[in-house]
Structures are given as structure tokens and as C-alpha cells.
Amino acid sequence: MDMQRKDVHNSDTPVLCRACESRHRGVCGALLPEQLLQLSKHSSRRELEPGTELIGESTTTTSYSNIISGVVKLSKMMADGRQQIVGLQFAPDFLGRPFRAENGVSAEAATGVKVCSFPKHVIERFIGDMPELEHKLLEQTLAELDEARDWMLTLGRKTAGEKVASFLLLIATHAFPDNEEDSVTFELPMSRVDIADFLGLTMETVSRQLTKMRKDGVIHIVNNRQVEVPDLGRLSERAGF
């Protein structure tokens, strides 16, 4: 029976990897079962509380990670404390800066986060040996670059209202990548302060823009974290599209 063959085949892949999204859409998809097994010998799973720091901005790291679930925020800070979130990462993104000692950004769990971590040198050996893995990494890096540039337009040229709408849209599309409906309800993965740091605004401005959108009927705020968007098209317009 087909099912059985599939089961047998599955049993080659390490237990921990079986249900892992990274094996499908993430970088581990480039690996054969036996390579996965070899890698998994050096991997360790961790579960992180919101707020836990994974990577320090000017520290060197000795490990890379795959995000299994949750949201990680990447941020930069100036000497006087001003902060900017420069990216959000979701499962099954790869976390870490290959080929460079220093990270340049800090990574912190925004929500509860599960990760699968590997020693730096193991990954780097794998990358050197397996062009397919490097290809996956290139694809992800290019996608991150696209997103960073989209966000630069948001930061540099949009109004506060458009910024907040853009943020909601970003979360909505990441939470439900292939949603076809007009309406969605979702949970914000971060606080007002974090949202402000992502948008280059203050917490107060974010709050005001949210209540404005609520009064205008573009969103419905269930509670501080839960947001309902009855019409994604209208939200899109608010975001400047």
C-alpha cells in the first residue's frame, strides 16, 4: 500500500524533523533524509518566552536557528536608545548572518517562539558541501531583501495612517498567507511600542491611528491584541495601494 511505503520512507527522517515546516518550505527542504539525520544530531530544540534575546546586535554568534513557530523581531538600536525594528521573521525562516562574525542586528522573540538551533560551524560546513542548501539560503535572503525594500518605502514616504494600515496588512497576510476572503481576524504579535518601533513612530501615534481606523470602521478592535478586518480591500487603500 502506498501509505505504508510513505511511512517507511518517513521513518528515515529524524523524528524531530517530521512535522517541521522547515523541511517543506524552509532551508531543510534542500536536504536528503540522511543529511537531515546527520544534521539533526547536532541540532537542539528550544522554546522561548516572549522577550527572550536570541542574538545580540554586536555580539558574535555561535549558532544558527530555524524558526519552527512564532514571530521573531530583528532590530537595531542607536547609542542613545532609539530603536528600529528592521524585520519580522516567521516560520520557517532561517535565523542568523552567514559568513560574518558580527550580526549587525539583534533578534528577540516577539511571541512565544520555538526554534531548532545548530552550531555555526556545522551549518557552514553543510553550506560549503551542498549547493542546494546555499541556493535555498539565497532565495530566502533575496525575499528578505525584497521585504526590506518594501518597508523602506513605508518608512520613508508613507504617512502615519498609511504606516499603521501597512503593518496590519503585513500581519494579516503573514498570518493567513493564502486567504481568499475579504475579512480576517488575527492577533497582533507585538505591543504598541514594538509596532511603533517597526513603523518609525511613537506609541501614541500608533494608538491614535488605530482608534481612527476603528472609528472609521476599517477595523474592529476586539481587545488590545485581537483585530478584525472586515474588508481587506479598504485596508489596502489606507495603506497607500
Added chain:
Amino acid sequence: MDMQRKDVHNSDTPVLCRACESRHRGVCGALLPEQLLQLSKHSSRRELEPGTELIGESTTTTSYSNIISGVVKLSKMMADGRQQIVGLQFAPDFLGRPFRAENGVSAEAATGVKVCSFPKHVIERFIGDMPELEHKLLEQTLAELDEARDWMLTLGRKTAGEKVASFLLLIATHAFPDNEEDSVTFELPMSRVDIADFLGLTMETVSRQLTKMRKDGVIHIVNNRQVEVPDLGRLSERAGF
């Protein structure tokens, strides 16, 4: 004699490639002379006036390019005309978005620019065949991502004065990558409007900040395009470091 051997060896590499920076610091450094020769059969050199568009934002491209000299600006535009420059590229950067039909950004010559172009499918075959080439691409993409994230901090959190200082610093360091002196003189590769579009400001604000820095003695404006920085350290402070 060593010189002779070197000359003989050099004669293997295509004439056009011999003096090209991309063979050293750029992606072509991953290629052997015979591969370079093969690639050069499909390459064409072009010289572009300032303002020439190389790539359209939502067009598909059929060729990639290496920048041989000059500065290329990458930008995004909103439906109502607001524009944001999301990156500057210098020699010997690689230009184009691999593995995706649409570009997502438009590329325009900021200064006079020389490029070396290749048909899309040729490059993509080369990438597939040569892990070393893909590695170079990954390195450049990671570097671009680092720069994009640095700039996000600038766009989101810096004041107008800090933004303009950051821009001058960026140009100064790219024009003279390994300058050790305190002082430099250089030519701005773009107009006030472009600078404003890069910094998320208006032309007027850029102008005001420049005259303020001139009055404060941080810079000396030789003419509209030529700027002298007597003390890079002081400029650095102005940029928020």
C-alpha cells in the same frame, strides 16, 4: 619569467574582462578564464547617460548586468508619485533580481554608468552549474540586506540633520572605501531631489540641512556637487554615531 607567465595567463581571459573590477571583487571572480570567455561571448557593454532607466519596477527583465563604473539608484514609487530610493549600487555590483520574473524596483543611472550585460537565461544556467557563482551572489545579497537594514534605521529613527550626515558619510565611504585620512573631498552622485528621495525628506529640507552643516563648519560646499569634509569624525557624530 614570472611576468611572462602571468601575461600568457592573462591572455586567456577575454579582453573586455581584463581591466574589469568585477573579476576581482565582483561576481565574475568566481569564474575560471575559460568560463569567463564563454560568458563574455554573450555579454555586451553599454555606456549609459545619467537618467537612463535600466530596469522598470513592474516590468520583467531579460538581462542582468554588472556595474563597471558609475552609480545606479534603485527606487520604488507609489501610485500617487511619491518615490523612495531603496538602494544605491556601485561597481562592481551585480544588478538584477534572480529567480523572479518581476523586479520590484526600478533601476536608473544616477551618474554616467558603464555596464556589462548578459541575457537572463545565460546567467541562470551559469548559476545552476557553478556553486561558486551562487556563493558570490549570496554574499552580495547579504551585504545588500545589511545595508538596507542600516538604512531602515536611518529612515525610521534619525532626524533630518542626521539623515543628511548619514548620506554624506555613505557616499564618502563608498567613493574612498579604504580612506585613512580625516578629510575627504568628493562629488555627490545625485541631485538634491534624489538625495531627498533617498532620505525620505523634501528637497528643501536637504538643502537647509546642508547649509546648516556648512555654517557649522562640518562640511565645505565647493559647488552644488562637490563637497569637502574636513573631519570625518565630526560628520560621524552628526550622523548619530
Added chain:
DNA sequence: CGACGCCTTGAACGATGTCAACGTGCGTGG
């Protein structure tokens, strides 16, 4: 010389930041 492109300067306005008060939910300890 005049027209044009590019830049600078000034004055008034408006969006966003700042500072401070207040609200709300939640856990903790009396």
C-alpha cells in the same frame, strides 16, 4: 540678454512627537 534647470531661503502650516493624566486588565498580597 533671457529662459531654464537647479538650488536656496523665508514664512506659515500641519503632522507627529512630547509630556502628562487617566483608563483598564491582571496578578499579588493582605
Added chain:
DNA sequence: CCACGCACGTTGACATCGTTCAAGGCGTCG
């Protein structure tokens, strides 16, 4: 169970920075 403190968010009044609109300067080219 209530009272309290604390974290987080909202709202208001005012200040500030950057934009907008308008005028004028400067160099170049016909």
C-alpha cells in the same frame, strides 16, 4: 475577596520638526 500596584494602552494639550508654497539666486546654454 478586595485593594493595590503595575504593565499596557488611550487621550488631551501643547511643542517641534519637517513640509508646503512662494520668491529669489546662480550658473549654463541658446
